[in-house]
Amino acid sequence: MNFFKKRLPLLLAFFTGWLAVILDYIPHQNGEALMTTITKGLIIIGAVTAFMGIYGLLGHHYLKMKRKNEGWAYSLLVWAGFFIMMLFGIYNNGEWILKPQAEVGGVSWIYEYIFNPCQATMFSMLAFFIASAAYRTFRAKSIEAGILLVAAIIVMIGQVPVGILISERLPDISQWLLDYPNLAVKRAIFFGIALGGVSTSLRIIFGIERAYLGGE
Amino acid sequence: MSAIDTDSNSNSNSDMNSNSHNKTNEWWIFAVFFSIIIIANAILLGSGSLKWGWSGVGIMMAAAFTIGLYSFLYQDNPLFKMAEHFYVGIATAYLIIVTWYSVILTDIIYALRDLWSQPFSSTIFWQMMAIILPTMIGLLVYTRLVPSISWLSRITFAVIIGFGSGLAIPNAINAYILEQLKPSMMPLWTSAGGIAWGALVIFFGVITTLVYFFFSLEHKGVIGKTAKIGIWFLMISFGASFGYTVMARFSLLIERINFLFRDWIPLING
Amino acid sequence: MKKISIVRSLFNLDRRIIYLFIFLSILLPFLVKFDLPIKAAKNVRNVYDKIEDVAKTKGERGTILLSFDFDNASRAELEPMAKAIIAHIFKKNIRLVVMGHWLNGVELTKTLLNEMSAEFKKKYGDNYVYLGYRPGVQILIVNMGKDFKSAFQTDSQGKSTNDFLVTKNIKTLSDFDYVISFSAGSGGIEEWVVYGQSKFHFTMAGACTAVMAADYFPFLQSGQLNGLIGGLAGAAQYEALVGRPGSGIDGMRPQSMAHIVLIIFILLGNIYYLTDKYLKNKKQDGGVH
Numbered sequence: 001m002n003f004f005k006k007r008l009p010l011l012l013a014f015f016t017g018w019l020a021v022i023l024d025y026i027p028h029q030n031g032e033a034l035m036t037t038i039t040k041g042l043i044i045i046g047a048v049t050a051f052m053g054i055y056g057l058l059g060h061h062y063l064k065m066k067r068k069n070e071g072w073a074y075s076l077l078v079w080a081g082f083f084i085m086m087l088f089g090i091y092n093n094g095e096w097i098l099k100p101q102a103e104v105g106g107v108s109w110i111y112e113y114i115f116n117p118c119q120a121t122m123f124s125m126l127a128f129f130i131a132s133a134a135y136r137t138f139r140a141k142s143i144e145a146g147i148l149l150v151a152a153i154i155v156m157i158g159q160v161p162v163g164i165l166i167s168e169r170l171p172d173i174s175q176w177l178l179d180y181p182n183l184a185v186k187r188a189i190f191f192g193i194a195l196g197g198v199s200t201s202l203r204i205i206f207g208i209e210r211a212y213l214g215g216e
Numbered sequence: 217m218s219a220i221d222t223d224s225n226s227n228s229n230s231d232m233n234s235n236s237h238n239k240t241n242e243w244w245i246f247a248v249f250f251s252i253i254i255i256a257n258a259i260l261l262g263s264g265s266l267k268w269g270w271s272g273v274g275i276m277m278a279a280a281f282t283i284g285l286y287s288f289l290y291q292d293n294p295l296f297k298m299a300e301h302f303y304v305g306i307a308t309a310y311l312i313i314v315t316w317y318s319v320i321l322t323d324i325i326y327a328l329r330d331l332w333s334q335p336f337s338s339t340i341f342w343q344m345m346a347i348i349l350p351t352m353i354g355l356l357v358y359t360r361l362v363p364s365i366s367w368l369s370r371i372t373f374a375v376i377i378g379f380g381s382g383l384a385i386p387n388a389i390n391a392y393i394l395e396q397l398k399p400s401m402m403p404l405w406t407s408a409g410g411i412a413w414g415a416l417v418i419f420f421g422v423i424t425t426l427v428y429f430f431f432s433l434e435h436k437g438v439i440g441k442t443a444k445i446g447i448w449f450l451m452i453s454f455g456a457s458f459g460y461t462v463m464a465r466f467s468l469l470i471e472r473i474n475f476l477f478r479d480w481i482p483l484i485n486g
Numbered sequence: 487m488k489k490i491s492i493v494r495s496l497f498n499l500d501r502r503i504i505y506l507f508i509f510l511s512i513l514l515p516f517l518v519k520f521d522l523p524i525k526a527a528k529n530v531r532n533v534y535d536k537i538e539d540v541a542k543t544k545g546e547r548g549t550i551l552l553s554f555d556f557d558n559a560s561r562a563e564l565e566p567m568a569k570a571i572i573a574h575i576f577k578k579n580i581r582l583v584v585m586g587h588w589l590n591g592v593e594l595t596k597t598l599l600n601e602m603s604a605e606f607k608k609k610y611g612d613n614y615v616y617l618g619y620r621p622g623v624q625i626l627i628v629n630m631g632k633d634f635k636s637a638f639q640t641d642s643q644g645k646s647t648n649d650f651l652v653t654k655n656i657k658t659l660s661d662f663d664y665v666i667s668f669s670a671g672s673g674g675i676e677e678w679v680v681y682g683q684s685k686f687h688f689t690m691a692g693a694c695t696a697v698m699a700a701d702y703f704p705f706l707q708s709g710q711l712n713g714l715i716g717g718l719a720g721a722a723q724y725e726a727l728v729g730r731p732g733s734g735i736d737g738m739r740p741q742s743m744a745h746i747v748l749i750i751f752i753l754l755g756n757i758y759y760l761t762d763k764y765l766k767n768k769k770q771d772g773g774v775h
Contacts (some may be wrong), residue, residue, distance in 0.1 A: 039629035040629055047620075100642070115590075115593075119590075134748060134755070138755060149756075155700075157745060161523055161525075161742055162745070164523050179703060183707060186701055
């Protein structure tokens with residue numbers, strides 16, 4: 001049993017990992033067909049597993065309500081939002097769940113007039129926070145901080161139309177900073193991402209990294 | 217000791233004061249919020265700027281959620297939390313709805329139905345298996361809900377993570393290293409054009425930044441000086457990213473203000 | 487000591503005062519109209535030129551794939567770009583295929599396509615198709631690159647992609663004349679470049695939120711991306727190129743003003759910091775002597 005619980009997943013990761021590497025380098029017709037079938041299968045697996053995270057979230061709020069923890073009424077709102085949206089999703093504008101999703105109906109309305117403003121507003125608040133934080137902390141305390149500050153101001157002005165009104169050269173300077181020094185740094189970071197990604201992948205394939213398998 | 221006690225007493229007193237102050241503020245926030253929503257919508261409906269109907273009610277609803285969430289800018293309050301939690305519930309249901317209609321229905325149920333309606337053959341059988349097998353592997357993840365067989369879910373994770381990791385190796389090397397190395401190796405000097413300043417800046421930028429991230433060597437002497445230049449390059453890049461981030465954040469706020477003062481309250485013309 | 491406390495009280499602004507200034511810096515330029523010069527950057531122009539080129543070389547058989555890899559959180563930045571590009575594609579009678587890696591973006595994509603197709607009187611299936619969302623990102627891109635019809639047997643309504651004029655002859659990703667990813671983060675441009683463009687070698691561009699724009703410049707120089715549109719300013723530039731002013735150009739007045747106000751705040755913060763430091767040093771010097 002220990003084999004099935006511990007070794008089998010590691011062997012599967014090893015096998016599927018190397019299969020992906022090998023298939024990537026084989027331009028043979030059968031290899032291509034196998035790659036197509038496997039990737040399509042993984043898309044289906046991805047869809048089937050998508051609901052798992054929801055259980056955790058809704059379960060957490062259910063427990064909060066059951067135990068009457070502080071703020072349990074907010075958890076009730078999570079469930080209310082969930083149920084209302086689900087009802088419209090299942091009803092599907094009278095077509096029910098075995099027909100394609102209706103173009104109009106409750107889901108579209110809730111998406112446009114509740115989901116959209118909520119998500120957009122939450123992220124737009126960052127504009128206020130970034131302004132307040134910049135005022136309090138964006139200080140030229142050293143040469144490095146000074147360089148950061150000047151580059152930020154040049155890009156901030158140079159990338160919007162008002163930059164041309166201040167100086168015709170400003171957008172060009174801003175573009176130069178992005179095209180050369182910024183590009184160089186981002187490229188060096190890309191090298192780091194690639195090497196880090198490859199080493200992590202190898203650790204997974206060889207069973208050194210096992211955190212993704214959960215506890216025990 | 218007594219000084220500490222006094223401090224803690226005064227702290228708890230001030231906490232209590234600020235708590236009660238916050239509670240009073242919370243009622244004020246509710247009162248101001250509902251006043252704004254009721255009065256503004258009444259005027260807008262009365263003046264004909266907003267029309268009754270799904271669209272009109274939708275705009276009123278959207279405005280209420282927007283202002284409710286913005287109330288957080290004044291201070292954290294129940295109105296914000298209510299809107300936030302309701303939104304989380306909706307988002308969760310939306311995930312299920314889209315996954316169902318976009319993938320499960322089309323790629324599993326409809327696909328199997330279409331195959332089932334065709335005359336049976338070995339090709340059809342394998343095509344059906346190509347759908348059923350991944351569905352079964354995917355369903356194994358739900359064994360996590362039953363502790364005694366939860367280990368079965370590891371099979372699903374192993375397949376997804378294993379294949380994904382394998383796929384990442386050749387593609388990351390190709391896209392991030394090989395493709396990126398090519399333009400980094402451009403001639404820094406040509407007899408026709410002289411020194412290629414742009415290529416030179418990129419070349420030194422990449423080298424010095426990499427040296428900075430090389431922590432196995434102590435940053436002293438030549439390495440230290442090179443790493444220092446690397447930091448300057450990093451600062452320019454971070455500054456540029458910050459400048460762009462500011463642009464992004466303000467753009468989001470612009471859209472919200474545009475909604476509130478154009479679609480809801482018609483203050484902005486055109 | 488007194489001077490320091492005066493300086494500190496002057497500059498120690500309540501955060502809500504800063505919020506108010508930011509709010510006004512955005513609202514007021516909407517109310518007061520003034521024109522700003524909008525000049526397209528070369529990375530934006532490259533996208534425009536490529537679409538013109540597809541129209542010239544392929545005519546009505548040209549097919550462009552747009553991947554909507556964003557949701558409501560960045561709709562303000564990416565929707566104006568998408569509108570301007572779709573308008574350009576529809577004006578040139580190029581076939582359009584739309585898909586998405588982001589689950590939360592499905593509804594907004596449908597709304598946008600309905601609106602644009604109605605405006606340009608385009609017929610579903612003959613001029614454009616919406617494929618919908620599929621999970622997997624990297625896996626999906628590889629799958630599309632190997633066999634497009636495997637990844638998308640049907641559109642978002644469950645109709646076979648073999649039945650549409652637009653998708654009938656598409657076999658792999660390489661059959662698209664141009665691919666543009668509208669991206670707001672992970673599951674967008676980067677994955678398209680790494681698992682798509684670098685592997686299957688099609689021409690592609692990125693349209694992204696300003697937050698990410700600076701990150702993709704290496705892809706431009708290496709030719710993995712042929713163009714890049716960043717943020718609302720990029721959207722405004724594209725709107726100017728296609729001659730269709732929209733929320734991008736409209737947003738440039740508040741955008742510019744808000745940037746100036748923020749820079750003033752940053753400079754004030756630095757003046758405070760330097761004054762405070764100077765007064766502290768002076769006090770210390772006074773104490774030593």
